[in-house]
Amino acid sequence: MMVWGNQTFNSDFILLGIFNHSPTHTFLFTLVLIIFAVALMGNSVMVLLIYLDPHLHTPMYFLLSQLSLMDLTLICTIMAFNYLSGSKSISVAGCATQIFFYTSLLGSECFLLAVMAYDRYIAICHPLRYTSLMSSKICGLLAASSWLLGSTDGIIDAVATFSFSYCGSREIAHFFCDFPSLLILSCNDTSTFEEVLFICCIVMIVFPVAIIIASYACVILAVIHMQSGEGRLKAFATCSSHLMVVGMYYGTALFMYIRPTSDRSPTQDKMVSVFYAILTPMLNPLIYSLRNKEVARAFMKVLRKGKSGE
Incomplete structure (x- = not known):
């Protein structure tokens, strides 16, 4: 049974942020x-380009638009509740909501990246069956499943985090409500929950990673046996963009969430979170747009239309 202690609701939590008002921190804040x-603009442009250009209405670009939508929602979730500078209070309901959205989006991206790897596997290894195996209906169901599985993880994490009482300090050494930073403040023993959380994170990461590894192992074998040099280059260009995003995403996720609370440094966690929650969403659309001729072509097409309409 959940321990919704009275102390939990008596006062707001205080987010300490990551910057003070020193010249160096002012520069870092800027x-x-x-x-x-840039992340906000880049992901917004990516979603709009894919929506507006009929040539990008394919499963690969639909999934890419979902990734950009997740990144867009993620950075807005963090910035909408609080600023990165100075102390700011956040209500218990606001903190729980932020934990739900944050963990839901991270979990959703885990599964979506696996779906994107599967899409590349079908496109390269089974091109003749691609239309049937990745139809609009199937693609939509896979994307919806990613959102649903991520949301389930978010509900579990938010409810479990606030099943503990917080009777001590109300200061969270972070710039948003992240459950590892919040558990440190609990006056209950959270070790069992941390063990369960560790297992859940491993499952959430290992299962999608296994799909990604299996998909790209097949892709690499298929590319090696391709007769056309141009076909090899195109396949590697498409897959390398996705692999770069996967490497950044899972690398920081593993570092962030599989460590026990006792080994965590607040400063370290905050710096990794900035990379994880803001820098990676900024890099994702840049990686895909700079390495993808179709996206670049769609962008130039929109620019030409804009100039002609002036």
């Missing part, structure tokens, strides 16, 4: 805001 703005 840099983070620029990264946030």
Whole structure:
């Protein structure tokens, strides 16, 4: 049974942020805001391009638009509740909501990246059956499943985190409500939950990673046996973009969430979170757009239409 203690609801939590008002931190704060703005604009443009250009209405680009939508929602979730600078209070309901959205989106991206790897496997290894195996209906179901599985993880994490009482300090050494930072403040023993959480994170990461590894193992074998050099280059260009995103995403996820609370450093966690929650969403659309001729072509087409309409 959940321990919704009275102390949990008596006062708001205080987010300590990551920057003070020193000149160095002011510069870093400005840099983070620029990264946030670029991430916001880049993912918005990616979603709009894929929606507006009929040539991009394919399963691969639909899944890419879902990735950009998740990244867009993620950075807005963090920035909508609090600023990165200075102390800011957040209600218990707001904290629980932020934990739900944050963990839901991270979990959803885990599964979506696996779906994207499967899509590349079908496109390269079974091109003649691609239309039937990755039809609009199947593609939509796979994307919806990613959102659903991620949301399930978010509900579990949010409910479990607030099943504990928080009777001590209300100060969270972070710039948003992240459950590892919150558990440190609990006056209950959270070791069992941390063990369960560790197992859940492993499952959430290992299962999608297994699909990604299996998909790309088949892709590499298929590419090696291709007769056309141009076909090899195109396949590697498409897959390398996805692999770069996978490497950044899972690398930081493993570092962030499989460590026990006792081994965590607040400063370290905050720095990794900035990379994980803001820098990676900024890099994703840049990686895909700079390495993808179709996206670049769609972008130039929109620019030409804009100029002609002036």
